[in-house]
Amino acid sequence: MALSRRATPRRYLMCSPRHFEVTYSINPWMDPGKPVDTPLAVAQWEQLRDLYRSLGHTVEELAPVPGLPDMVFAANGATVVDGRVLGARFAHRERVDEAAAHLDWYRAHGFAHVREPVHVNEGEGDFAVTASYVLAGRGFRASPLSHGEAQEFFGRPVIGLELVDPRHYHLDTALAVLDDSADEVMYYPPAFSPGSREVLRRLFPDALTAGAEDAAAFGLNAVSDGLRVVLPQAAAGLFGPLRERGFEPVGVDLSELLKGGGSVKCCTQELREPRDLRELRL
Numbered sequence: 368m369a370l371s372r373r374a375t376p377r378r379y380l381m382c383s384p385r386h387f388e389v390t391y392s393i394n395p396w397m398d399p400g401k402p403v404d405t406p407l408a409v410a411q412w413e414q415l416r417d418l419y420r421s422l423g424h425t426v427e428e429l430a431p432v433p434g435l436p437d438m439v440f441a442a443n444g445a446t447v448v449d450g451r452v453l454g455a456r457f458a459h460r461e462r463v464d465e466a467a468a469h470l471d472w473y474r475a476h477g478f479a480h481v482r483e484p485v486h487v488n489e490g491e492g493d494f495a496v497t498a499s500y501v502l503a504g505r506g507f508r509a510s511p512l513s514h515g516e517a518q519e520f521f522g523r524p525v526i527g528l529e530l531v532d533p534r535h536y537h538l539d540t541a542l543a544v545l546d547d548s549a550d551e552v553m554y555y556p557p558a559f560s561p562g563s564r565e566v567l568r569r570l571f572p573d574a575l576t577a578g579a580e581d582a583a584a585f586g587l588n589a590v591s592d593g594l595r596v597v598l599p600q601a602a603a604g605l606f607g608p609l610r611e612r613g614f615e616p617v618g619v620d621l622s623e624l625l626k627g628g629g630s631v632k633c634c635t636q637e638l639r640e641p642r643d644l645r646e647l648r649l
């Protein structure tokens with residue numbers, strides 16, 4: 368296993384939780400009866416944004432829209448691979464209007480290949496990009512038909528994975544890509560059906576697997592630049608195993624956003640340019 372890790376500079380799109388609240392429940396973490404401290408959510412989110420910048424990454428900001436409280440979970444708005452943008456189509460009516468805000472942003476920022484999807488997909492909530500594959504969750508949000516749509520659009524093999532635990536309703540709550548120049552991931556096996564678990568075992572035999580406690584702390588909702596892995600501080604059990612593999616875990620506190628059922632990765636859309644362009648900037 369490679370122990371000398373290398374970070375590559377990333378470009379992220381994030382959206383401030385200025386209008387974040389929990390007024391509806393579309394996943395088991397959301398309880399509209401529980402108060403949300405919006406200023407605290409903003410402060411925690413700003414720490415994450417500033418952390419990325421201090422690590423040398425570029426963070427773009429999407430303007431939050433009043434009445435769309437889940438927009439802070441910017442990862443759900445699109446999937447960008449090789450500079451090609453597959454927009455989102457949300458499963459729940461409460462989030463449907465977020466998709467247009469994302470599409471508008473991409474069109475206004477010079478992305479030439481932007482596709483408005485035919486089938487339901489919630490962006491990087493259910494799509495994860497490794498060196499060889501696009502991993503694609505289904506079962507709660509993304510339509511299985513979106514997998515074929517993504518494969519055609521990106522020209523990369525899409526591997527469908529069945530999610531079975533409602534607390535892990537999006538792939539990015541159960542699996543994180545640790546090194547996207549290779550095929551290195553970490554995941555929580557019980558979130559997947561037996562067949563999909565077997566697929567993961569075959570594709571990623573050396574993967575780091577998380578325990579129930581770290582998974583419940585949203586430890587798999589992590590963002591890696593190839594070296595630094597940003598994840599919830601509370602997922603304490605993952606820090607040692609990540610270090611053993613040569614990564615540098617960086618813990619953050621996004622407790623307010625957990626009330627919406629999201630954490631680090633959910634707040635972070637990655638704008639993946641064609642690889643040759645990325646290398647030019649190194």
Ligand code: ARG
Pocket residue numbers: 393394397437440442443462491492537539540627628629630632633634
């Ligand atoms: N409340 C949001 C929803 O249920 C949270 C989305 C979290 N985002 C993510 N990428 N998992 O849709």
